[in-house]
Amino acid sequence: MRKMSRGRIWFEALAGAIPDGELASVLCADGAVGGERARFLAVVPDPEARFPRARGGELGLEEGCTLGRSVREAVAEDGDGDRRALVAVVDVPGQPYGYREELLGLHLALASAVDAYATARLAGHPVVALVVGQAISGAFLAHGMQANRILALDDPGVAVQVMSKRSTARVTRRSVDELDRIAEEVPATAYDVGSFARLGVLDRLVEGVDATHPDTEDVETVRGALAEEITSARHDGSTNLSSRLASPEARQHRGASLRVRERLAEEWSG
């Protein structure tokens, strides 16, 4: 039996379609949200993936390229007409750590996905990320972070960070306990979705939903939230990421990001 990752569970619940892609680790299907056409994308584990280090749901060489191609196809197909929404269902444990991956240019595979999502956003597609599980590091940069809108389920299994806690402890030569203590003071180093929300990047934290065994009502709640965010992104008309710095939370917890931009603007033309 195929392991049901959170990414797969939510992809199937929302897309309501069986993906027909060539790559088993990237799910892609067109569906609808609130009367809008939407393309859903998710990265899931594939125990038989061609590159062994990307069998656990990591965003690797083939996953980066396939996301890039699937998003670009939607941009090309929609042309100057009605641009469908793109929904990135995010449950990614990170990128694979491997010799072969680096040799073959893993950074470029991830750049392919980043490029495609950013290009779609600039072209006017509402791009929405829905974080249902892990959102770690380069994988989240490539699948989610270029979205106009980011939603997350309010669930203890949702984690947003730049490296696994175990690895961070090794690299920074600190104990896991010490990292937990620092996280209480510096929310940017915490793993829980509540701390991530404090940085002002989340457009919506969806509460009261079972993240691992969603029932019909849970799915409808998330679908409703997605529909509202897609509509909001469309009406807002902004195709950049500036709204992330406009929230009250960002003013409080990303003050330095704003201060730097103010000073740069004042000094730019000399």
Added chain:
Amino acid sequence: MTASVRTKTRFTELSARERAVALLDSGTFRELIDPFERLESPHLEQQGVVPACDDGVVVARGDLDGKRAVVLAVEGFFQGGGIGEVSGAKIAGALELALHDAERGHPVCPVLLLETGGIRLQEANLGLLAIAEIHAAIVALRCHVPVVGVVAGMVGCFGGMAIAAGLCSHVVMTREGRLGLNGPQVIEQEAGVAELDSEDRRLVWETIGGEQRVAIGVADALVENDVAAIAGAVRTAFESGPPAEHRSAQVGRYEARLAGIDASEPVDGPALRALWRDEG
């Protein structure tokens, strides 16, 4: 000018600020948010790290061959060039201003001097957000003006900033430069020494070094580790204009190249060069 033996200055021996000065037309360097403003990271002191008064990034306006330019130089000697909230906002904010000017018909030539391990772990998600904003700005800006990245070396370019290099219009490297998502030490730590021996310098250079990266088309120009050579390569990159299709947009080409790899067989740098040279 009298003919003389030109003394070479190794680019990698220069600090980030010196690199920016050396790159721009003589006498045009002007630093934005200079160190005297002391706009430093507000997150390091409580973690026992002494902050730097420029947070390890120099933003410099100036000219390149008389054209308006902005150089964003990462200081590899401060926290391994890690991108935190302030250093990341300096890069993203400057690229956003360059975009603003370009959209109004006043292009500014953007150059990124990349010496960075990626996200600064002490600032974690704040670095992640900043790097996403850097990515967004590069993709928007390169529609108007080429975005040029330089990976000259000492630290190399890794993590989210390697993705940024992947988005650039042109990437200039030296033999000393290294470009990859995960650094060799991180791979050894996470996957074991059998996966990659980070102490094996020849292996590392044959995998992610500048010569290999240019040979397989992941970077564009291989130059000497010399100020004049790098300054020349950057100017040439702007003269040649944007590529017909950016590297990170050529998904079909990359997929075809990956399809030609037998994942069950070992492959190394020299073998890959031969393989991908044939496929074009």
